[in-house]
Amino acid sequence: MTQKFTFMKAILVLVLLACASLTHAQKDITTYRLPATIQAGDYSQASVLVKWKADKKQQARGRANLSVPGVDIIASKALAPARLVQKNATWRGPFQSPSKIDIGLYERIVLQPGQNIEAVINKLYAFGNFELVEPEFVNKMSFTPNDPNVGQQYYLDLINAYEAWDVTKGSEQVVIAIIDSGGDLNHPDLAGNIYTNPDEVAGNGIDDDNDGFVDNVNGWDFVGEDTLNIFNSNFVGDNDPNLKQTGSVGVLTHGVWVAGCAGASANNFTKHTADNQRTNSLSVYFGYDGILYAANTLTADNVSRKIINASWGGSFRSQIAQDIITYVSLDLGCLVVGAAGNENSQDPHFPSGYDYVLSVAATTQTDVKATFSNSGYTVDVCAPGVSIFSTQYNDTYGFVQGTSFSCPIVAGAAALVWAHKPELSALQVSEVIRASADASIYSANISVLADKLGKGRLDIQRALQYTGPSVRVSNPRLLGTGGGSPVLGETSNLSLDFTNYLSPTTSGLTVTLSSSSTLVSIASPQQSVGFLGTNQKTSKIFPVTIAQNTPENLEVNIKISIQDGAYTDFQVITFSVNPSFLDIDENQITSSISSRGRIGFDDPSTQGKGNGFVFNEAPILYEMGLLMGSSSAQLSNNVRGINGAFDQDFSPIDPIKKIVPGEKSNAEVYGSFVNASSLTNASLQVFYRSYVRKEAPYNTFIILEYKIKNVSTVPLTGFRFGLFADWDISGNGAQDAAAWNVEKKIGYVFPKVSDDLPHAGIQVLNQSANHYAIDNNQSIANNPFGLYDGYTDEEKFASLSS
Numbered sequence: 001m002t003q004k005f006t007f008m009k010a011i012l013v014l015v016l017l018a019c020a021s022l023t024h025a026q027k028d029i030t031t032y033r034l035p036a037t038i039q040a041g042d043y044s045q046a047s048v049l050v051k052w053k054a055d056k057k058q059q060a061r062g063r064a065n066l067s068v069p070g071v072d073i074i075a076s077k078a079l080a081p082a083r084l085v086q087k088n089a090t091w092r093g094p095f096q097s098p099s100k101i102d103i104g105l106y107e108r109i110v111l112q113p114g115q116n117i118e119a120v121i122n123k124l125y126a127f128g129n130f131e132l133v134e135p136e137f138v139n140k141m142s143f144t145p146n147d148p149n150v151g152q153q154y155y156l157d158l159i160n161a162y163e164a165w166d167v168t169k170g171s172e173q174v175v176i177a178i179i180d181s182g183g184d185l186n187h188p189d190l191a192g193n194i195y196t197n198p199d200e201v202a203g204n205g206i207d208d209d210n211d212g213f214v215d216n217v218n219g220w221d222f223v224g225e226d227t228l229n230i231f232n233s234n235f236v237g238d239n240d241p242n243l244k245q246t247g248s249v250g251v252l253t254h255g256v257w258v259a260g261c262a263g264a265s266a267n268n269f270t271k272h273t274a275d276n277q278r279t280n281s282l283s284v285y286f287g288y289d290g291i292l293y294a295a296n297t298l299t300a301d302n303v304s305r306k307i308i309n310a311s312w313g314g315s316f317r318s319q320i321a322q323d324i325i326t327y328v329s330l331d332l333g334c335l336v337v338g339a340a341g342n343e344n345s346q347d348p349h350f351p352s353g354y355d356y357v358l359s360v361a362a363t364t365q366t367d368v369k370a371t372f373s374n375s376g377y378t379v380d381v382c383a384p385g386v387s388i389f390s391t392q393y394n395d396t397y398g399f400v401q402g403t404s405f406s407c408p409i410v411a412g413a414a415a416l417v418w419a420h421k422p423e424l425s426a427l428q429v430s431e432v433i434r435a436s437a438d439a440s441i442y443s444a445n446i447s448v449l450a451d452k453l454g455k456g457r458l459d460i461q462r463a464l465q466y467t468g469p470s471v472r473v474s475n476p477r478l479l480g481t482g483g484g485s486p487v488l489g490e491t492s493n494l495s496l497d498f499t500n501y502l503s504p505t506t507s508g509l510t511v512t513l514s515s516s517s518t519l520v521s522i523a524s525p526q527q528s529v530g531f532l533g534t535n536q537k538t539s540k541i542f543p544v545t546i547a548q549n550t551p552e553n554l555e556v557n558i559k560i561s562i563q564d565g566a567y568t569d570f571q572v573i574t575f576s577v578n579p580s581f582l583d584i585d586e587n588q589i590t591s592s593i594s595s596r597g598r599i600g601f602d603d604p605s606t607q608g609k610g611n612g613f614v615f616n617e618a619p620i621l622y623e624m625g626l627l628m629g630s631s632s633a634q635l636s637n638n639v640r641g642i643n644g645a646f647d648q649d650f651s652p653i654d655p656i657k658k659i660v661p662g663e664k665s666n667a668e669v670y671g672s673f674v675n676a677s678s679l680t681n682a683s684l685q686v687f688y689r690s691y692v693r694k695e696a697p698y699n700t701f702i703i704l705e706y707k708i709k710n711v712s713t714v715p716l717t718g719f720r721f722g723l724f725a726d727w728d729i730s731g732n733g734a735q736d737a738a739a740w741n742v743e744k745k746i747g748y749v750f751p752k753v754s755d756d757l758p759h760a761g762i763q764v765l766n767q768s769a770n771h772y773a774i775d776n777n778q779s780i781a782n783n784p785f786g787l788y789d790g791y792t793d794e795e796k797f798a799s800l801s802s
Helices: 054-060 082-088 117-127 161-165 227-231 251-263 288-300 319-331 403-420 426-435 439-444 460-465 793-801
Strands: 007-017 043-052 073-078 106-111 130-137 174-180 280-285 305-310 334-339 357-363 381-384 388-392 396-400 471-479 491-500 510-514 520-522 526-528 536-546 554-564 567-577 581-584 589-594 613-615 621-631 634-637 651-659 668-674 684-691 701-710 720-727 736-741 746-751 759-764
Touching (some): 161 460, 334 403, 334 426, 357 426, 388 403, 491 510, 581 651, 720 759, 720 793
Antiparallel strands (some): 043 130, 589 613, 621 634, 621 720, 668 684
16 A cells, blocks of 8 residues: 655744734743642742843942842841952962852842742742852751760771871861751860851951951851751851750751861860870861851951861752852862761762762761761762760760761861871862771672772771872763764764873773673773873763663763772763654753653653753743644644543654754754654654754854644645644733734733833744633633633644634
8 A cells, every 4th residue: 555645844933023912821830849749848938049141240339229020028138248259359279260159149139928939939939140040959957866875986997097196186277067956065075166257356356357257266156046047047156156056965966976086186085085186176166158157257267277077968969059059169278078878779869969068977886887878979089977985065075977977087087188288179089088987898799789889998007198180071071973962783982081090090090981781881891091180181082882672761870980000980871772862052042852742841740851942041931742633533642641640642752962063053852752652653754853053143042943744645625733832921920911923923922010021932934823821710701711720622723723
């Protein structure tokens, strides 16, 4: 039987406009969604964090009040005082490529309680002045209850602290900032090691060092007697970082336990000593405010060797928090040490999971992973964290356990290394601790923990004696032929950068790649890297093939084993292969194309698997997909349906790919899908391709080209093809309107509330075109239909054909 084929070609452009006229109003559905697993107690109900756009910096600094339509704001507070930022501006970190983060752009916006945080975030984005708006995630202390009937301080012998003290007992020139719940500055085992700000005169009521804090001699308390003060716009804190506790010893004494692990005194006829004996400690109330305060203040005080201990965290990643960590690490030269968390999970925990944080998991007296401790590929090193004897509130002592206490043990060890080798940078000290760890602990642990406890357990003696290299992998890139996306069944190129942070290697340095996945084949897994001097970098390319039967969005781990004589190391990188979507971010628009024909999100039910549609750092799209067919009974689509479900009539045939540069533009994403589960059962095959250009005036739109092929034996009559777009320009879209320009064949949406917000539209470049604007509220008089009660096939075809 001879098949009859029909081709039609539709070219559309998604474009941002400058002006429009008013017609139908849009909907009331938010575009930002909190993480699916989050609970109410995981984020603040009274604040959000923001980063101002660089060109709005003057508005961020020096204004008295912040007013945003629809948001009830109490105040906005800079995360770092302007005077400290200015004072540190001329100081550069020890690295060749400082972060270039302008910390003065970051603020906390304090809200009147009772507002919907998702809606607030969308309204702040719609305001147009913010590059980032995020919830303020709540961080929790990483400790658990403990059995007190155990011997005292076994861990000092296990980590070879006694042998290390024969080399050095620390230095007062190294300061560990304990970012935690408050200290006990008069404790007999802590009082001798408390940092004193040399530029501040105690008790005179004057900000002597001009850092924005009065009489901050030994640290700062950001919360006083009530932790809710952190969200009080009128509360500036006080200069007494001592623990303010009126009840029994509990969670608030956490900071005293941590301080004792990091830097308790020795040889003072008391009950306890830490692995580091002479390093000064700075006590600050916990959180990213504390990190910024400690880093900025110590830098302004000309302290060059600064360690920040963060024995707390949470499960949710924040780009603003990562920026803070990057700033204090690269620009201010701090070593940040973080607890890996106590959820017995292999998922990342933050801040320990951020770049430039030395992540510490907990082990027992027998080097077995503590039952509560997190593990995973983001862990760098382990340390004892079970039955840890430490200082306690009100000049007492007690036993505790948790990664909270493994973390300061490592911070104290880092202080010893830095005291012994003051010429090292913060990152180099971190690498000494990691590279010298005792890897023999893996023999004591079950096989599923292989490579998930970092380099091994802390050994301070080995760290002080370590003279080898430390080679790390960065900037992994898996690219197909011509620089595009990997194609299943074809050889792609895995590019890796290798940097040696410590002593030079020999010319015999080699790296070997391996993967536990049978779907990954590495043709030449071992390569010679050769000589790498201190802080020297080189790149290597490895041929990698991903099998054709690889499922969508598979997470593939590739282990890089590093060897140079007796020196061995490893690192695990993770890739998502056979993606169901690819990103477009080559011009002023950031979006994603799905292999099933959606634009923005491959999973619109969660607004996941994609970037949406972002312009000027603001997300302005809730959902976009395709409708096609000859009648409501012969309709194929992938947009919302009824009962809260989303239709999914399309299946990929030609895998989605991306090439940079493209054949006709700077970058192109292309592939094909059919309106059935397979090509055999389909009646239509759609070939798609996106085009983007970087140069003005073509840098504010994306062109989408569709070729529709009839692969059935039945001719198409009355066939229609269209894009369904649900835009949210004004935050949640409630103040948006839609219009149609007949001459230009463009349908667009614009905000009625502001001339400063963008206008978004879809223009047909060829073929005839229709436009149908929908008001989502079906109860409005004379409204043909809405979407709140569902979007039926009859309504979908009416949208296409009316």
